[in-house]
Amino acid sequence: MNKTTRFKLIQETPLSSWVLVGISILTLILYVMLLLVPISLDEGNPLWVLLGRFHPLVLHFPIVLILLVTAGIILAQLKPGIIDSSLIRALLGVSVIAAMFAIGAGYVLYLSEAYSGSLVSNHFYGALITGSCLSISAICYELRPISGRLATVFFFGFLFLTNASLAYTSHLGGSLTHGESYLSEPIAAILPAKKPNKAPEDMLLYSDIVATILETRCANCHNENKSKGDLLLTSHSAILKAGKSENPAVIPGDANASELMVRVLLPEEHDDRMPPEGKPGLTESEISILRFWIETGASEEITKGEVQEKSVLAELEQMMPEIQQAQFKILEEKEAFEEALKALQGMASEMEVEIVPDERANGKYFGLKMKFPPAPIGSRELQEFSAYFPYFSRVSLASSAITDDDLYYLGKMTQLRRLVLQKTAIKGNGLPYLKDLPLLEELNLSFTSLDDASLLHLLSFQSLKKVYLFGTSLNNEVIEAVQKHRPNLELILEEGPFY
Numbered sequence: 001m002n003k004t005t006r007f008k009l010i011q012e013t014p015l016s017s018w019v020l021v022g023i024s025i026l027t028l029i030l031y032v033m034l035l036l037v038p039i040s041l042d043e044g045n046p047l048w049v050l051l052g053r054f055h056p057l058v059l060h061f062p063i064v065l066i067l068l069v070t071a072g073i074i075l076a077q078l079k080p081g082i083i084d085s086s087l088i089r090a091l092l093g094v095s096v097i098a099a100m101f102a103i104g105a106g107y108v109l110y111l112s113e114a115y116s117g118s119l120v121s122n123h124f125y126g127a128l129i130t131g132s133c134l135s136i137s138a139i140c141y142e143l144r145p146i147s148g149r150l151a152t153v154f155f156f157g158f159l160f161l162t163n164a165s166l167a168y169t170s171h172l173g174g175s176l177t178h179g180e181s182y183l184s185e186p187i188a189a190i191l192p193a194k195k196p197n198k199a200p201e202d203m204l205l206y207s208d209i210v211a212t213i214l215e216t217r218c219a220n221c222h223n224e225n226k227s228k229g230d231l232l233l234t235s236h237s238a239i240l241k242a243g244k245s246e247n248p249a250v251i252p253g254d255a256n257a258s259e260l261m262v263r264v265l266l267p268e269e270h271d272d273r274m275p276p277e278g279k280p281g282l283t284e285s286e287i288s289i290l291r292f293w294i295e296t297g298a299s300e301e302i303t304k305g306e307v308q309e310k311s312v313l314a315e316l317e318q319m320m321p322e323i324q325q326a327q328f329k330i331l332e333e334k335e336a337f338e339e340a341l342k343a344l345q346g347m348a349s350e351m352e353v354e355i356v357p358d359e360r361a362n363g364k365y366f367g368l369k370m371k372f373p374p375a376p377i378g379s380r381e382l383q384e385f386s387a388y389f390p391y392f393s394r395v396s397l398a399s400s401a402i403t404d405d406d407l408y409y410l411g412k413m414t415q416l417r418r419l420v421l422q423k424t425a426i427k428g429n430g431l432p433y434l435k436d437l438p439l440l441e442e443l444n445l446s447f448t449s450l451d452d453a454s455l456l457h458l459l460s461f462q463s464l465k466k467v468y469l470f471g472t473s474l475n476n477e478v479i480e481a482v483q484k485h486r487p488n489l490e491l492i493l494e495e496g497p498f499y
Contacts, residue, residue, distance in 0.1 A: 017089065017142040018142075019093070020089060020092060020093045020096070020138055020139075020141075020142055021138070021139050021142050021143075023093065023096055023097065023138075024096055024135040024136070024138040024139045025135070025139065027096055027097075027099070027100045027131060027132075027135045028132055028135045028136070030100065030104075031103070031128050031131055031132050031135075034103070034107055034128060035125075035128055039107075039111065048108055048111070049109075051105060051108050052105055052106070052108040052109025052110070052111075052373075053105075053109060053373050054101075054105045055102060055105035055106040055108075055109050055373075056373060058098065058101055058102045058105060059102040059105075059106070059173070061098040061102070062095050062098040062099035062102050062134075063166065063170065065091055065094055065095035065098055066095050066099075066134060066162060066163065066166055067163075068091055068095075069088060069091045069092055069095060069159070070159060070163055072087065072088050072091065073088065073156075073159065076088070088141070089141070089142070092134075092137070092138045092141060093138070095134060096131075096134055096135055096138050099130065099131045099134055099135075100131065102127075103127045103128065103131050106123075106124065106127060107124070109373065110124060120372070122172055123169060123172040123173055126165055126168050126169030126172055127169050129161075129165045129169075130162055130165040130166050130169050133158045133159075133161040133162040133165055134158075134162045136154070136158045137155055137158040137159045137162055140152075140154040140155035140158060141155050201303065201304055201305030202303055202304070202305065203303060203304045204300065204301070204302070204303055204304075205289075205293055205299075205302045205303065205304060205307070206236060206293065206298075206299065206300050206302070207236075207300065208304075208323070209289060209304070209316070209319075209323055210289065210290060210293050211236075212323055212326050213282070213286050213289070213290065213323075214233045214234075214239075215234075215326070216326050217275060217281075217282055217286070218233045218274065218275065231243030231245075231249055231259075233249065233260075236300050239260065240252075240298070242259070243259070245259055247259040247262075250294055250298050251294070251298075252294065252297045252298035252299075253294070253295065253296075253297055253298075254294070254295075255290075255291045255294040255295050258294050260274070260290070260294075261287075261290065261291060261294065264281070264282055264287060264290070265287070268281070283319075285315045285318055285319050286319065288311075288312065288315050289312065289315055289316065289319065292307075292309065292312045304316060337357075337364065340366075340388065340391065341355070341357060341366065344366060344385070344388060347384060347385065348368070351375060351377065351381050351384070352371055352375035353368060353369065353370055353371060353375055353377060353381075354368070354369050354370070354371050355367070355368050356369075358393045358394045360393075360394065360417075360418075365391055365392065365393035365394070365415050366388070366391050366392050366393065366394075367392070367393065367394035367395070367396075367499070368385075368392060368394070368395045368396065368397075369394075369395075369396040369420075369498075369499045370396060370397065370398055370399060370400060373399075374398065374399040374400055375400070376400065376401045377397055377400040377401060377402065378400070378401040378402065378403070378406060379403075379405065379406050379409065382402075382406055382409040382410070383409060386409070386412070389409070389412045389413045389414070390412075390413070390414050390415055391415065392413045392415060392416060393415045393416060393417045393418070393439075394416075394417060394418045394499075395410065395413065395416060395418070395419050395420070396419075396420035396422075396498065396499040397419075397420065397421055397424060398420050398421070398422040398423055398424070398444075398498055398499075399422070399423045399424070400424055401424075401425065402421060402424045402425065402426065403424075403425045403426065403430070404425075404426055404427055404428070404429050404430025404431075405430060406430070407426075407430035407431065407433040407434055408430070408433045410433065410434060411433035411434050411436065411437060413437070414437065414438065414439075415439060416437050416439065416440050417439045417440060417441050417442065418440075418441065418442040418443075419434070419440065419442070419443050419444070420444040420496070420497065420498065420499060421443070421444060421445055421448060422444045422445070422446045422447055422448070422468070422495070422496065422498065423446070423447040423448070424448055425448075425449070426445065426448040426449070426450065427448070427449045427450065427451065427454065428445075428448075428449075428450040428451055428453070428454020428455065428457065429454060431454060431457040431458070432457055432460075434461070435457065435460045435461050435462075437461075437463070438463060439463055440461065440463055440464055441463055441464060441465045441466065442464075442465065442466045442467075443458075443461075443464060443466070443467045443468070444467075444468040444496040444497065445467060445468060445469055445472065446468045446469060446470040446471050446472070446494075446495045446496055447470070447471035447472070447495070448471075448472060449472075449473070450469070450472045450473075450474060451473070451474070452474055452475055452478040455469075455474055455478055455479070455482055456478075456482065458482060458486070458489065459482060459485055459486055461489075464489055465488070465489065465490060466489075466490045466492060467489065467490070467491050467492065468492050468494060468495065468496030469491055469492065469493055470492075470493050470494050470495040470496065471495065479491050479493075
């Protein structure tokens with residue numbers, strides 16, 4: 001194509017094409033700014049929150065329009081002339097503008113309500129990629145008559161990337177709203193349940209026998225949530241590491257130097273003995289099996305059938321009924337936990353919140369958190385979970401309708417360790433409801449109307465270690481006074497985690 005022909009095509013290009021190109025370039029500039037230019041908003045400002053919450057209302061428009069454009073292009077390729085280019089141009093133009101509004105509203109919501117986490121960040125980046133690819137597709141579509149084949153190739157390439165990114169971003173959006181297992185859960189439901197059905201000879205010495213001993217005797221004090229002496233005994237990799245004593249719990253090949261064996265063999269009255277006084281210690285058979293496993297290299301692979309020592313085999317045979325009973329109990333507890341989780345997730349779906357196993361509590365308790373955008377959770381919704389109150393260890397009610405009176409119900413969650421009340425209507429007069437929670441270690445009160453007098457209630461929280469107070473109107477003198485009287489209580493002037 002010579003210069004004269006190209007110039008003539010430029011002159012003949014309709015105004016609507018140049019308008020679409022201009023709009024697309026402006027949206028690309030906007031997306032680059034959102035990515036690179038730091039922007040801050042008045043967090044919790046009702047106007048920004050209102051504008052941000054239009055995101056879930058408008059995001060479906062660009063999705064439908066992108067799919068319509070793609071369907072129209074495919075149809076036009078299969079049957080030329082059936083779709084007029086002006087219709088494609090109109091759909092592209094409206095989809096570029098709709099995507100810009102959806103991404104802008106999402107960004108405002110992201111900033112004004114301080115959402116955080118990799119899932120939210122990846123959803124945001126995915127939206128920027130989708131919007132950028134869509135805008136570039138629109139530009140390439142209008143440049144086809146001028147640039148010819150190259151613009152056509154780029155158009156189809158970026159349209160494909162737009163749809164691929166749209167699918168990924170939509171998946172992340174669904175995970176934010178419905179939970180990360182939203183797609184995989186139905187697949188898991190139709191697969192046959194896996195239950196241990198090993199012959200005794202095939203049982204692994206570590207995972208089936210040693211780990212069962214540690215789970216029943218030691219894990220209640222040495223798990224992800226409660227690691228006495230900074231020692232974890234819940235996985236093979238963890239027991240090879242050192243705790244506060246700076247000695248590894250298990251040194252493969254050397255049972256006498258392994259801290260686990262040292263503590264187990266201490267006299268009952270010794271302060272460092274494991275388990276501590278008042279809890280059942282390990283039997284002679286269990287100690288023998290632990291010693292044998294460590295001395296032979298503390299391997300994850302060795303099976304019961306590979307054990308040759310007659311004395312150890314005799315110990316294993318003697319222990320086998322108890323081991324199998326413990327395994328059955330663990331499995332039974334796991335199945336009961338999964339049934340409770342299923343029931344809770346059904347309730348959570350109706351209330352538009354998310355309930356998941358709390359991995360920091362060794363997966364034995366539940367965590368409750370708000371979805372995106374947050375639902376108006378209050379007293380009525382909390383009471384519906386009352387039968388499961390003792391099984392919640394982590395609760396985030398950020399941006400919910402929770403008030404001080406509702407803390408009465410949270411005070412019944414006896415296993416509660418972390419509580420996020422960020423951006424709620426809490427003023428502080430209900431905090432005494434929480435003071436007797438024996439395990440509560442972390443409390444987030446950022447962006448609440450907490451007053452100086454209410455802060456003093458925290459002095460009676462014996463287990464509390466961290467409190468986030470960013471965005472409150474507390475006086476520094478009061479904060480310093482509380483810190484002085486409770487030096488082990490960390491008062492943090494940061495927003496803190498959302499969950």
